[in-house]
Amino acid sequence: MYTFNSRVRYSETDETGRLSVTGIINYMQDCSTFQSEDAQVGVRYLGKNHKAWLLSSWQIKIDRYPRLGERLIVGTWPYSLKNIRLPELRFKRRNRKRFCEGGFRLVSL
Numbered sequence: 001m002y003t004f005n006s007r008v009r010y011s012e013t014d015e016t017g018r019l020s021v022t023g024i025i026n027y028m029q030d031c032s033t034f035q036s037e038d039a040q041v042g043v044r045y046l047g048k049n050h051k052a053w054l055l056s057s058w059q060i061k062i063d064r065y066p067r068l069g070e071r072l073i074v075g076t077w078p079y080s081l082k083n084i085r086l087p088e089l090r091f092k093r094r095n096r097k098r099f100c101e102g103g104f105r106l107v108s109l
Helices: 021-038 043-048
Strands: 002-007 071-083 090-100 105-108
Touching: 002 021, 021 043, 021 071
Parallel strands: none
Antiparallel strands: 002 071, 071 090, 090 105
16 A cells, blocks of 8 residues: 555635645645655656546445644545456546545445
């Protein structure tokens, strides 16, 4: 599992002081992007090789919205890989979860 640590920023919160749904999705996207960059298959690689990562759907379950200043551990891992008929095109299913510092799950996709 790939993870990164972060903290909920004021600019990411809604009027209740909790991380917004948009903020949650941004963390998940950032986690996948960081993993791809660290694996040397990030934005530049994709551009040079005329390839792209595509997102086909989200299934988000929010157990609790993180609060301003709360420390987070964001993680992602693949759980399925499927080929289709087009050359060199694969579908990778990926799970993502966000945990607070104490290890409690806050969000899962």
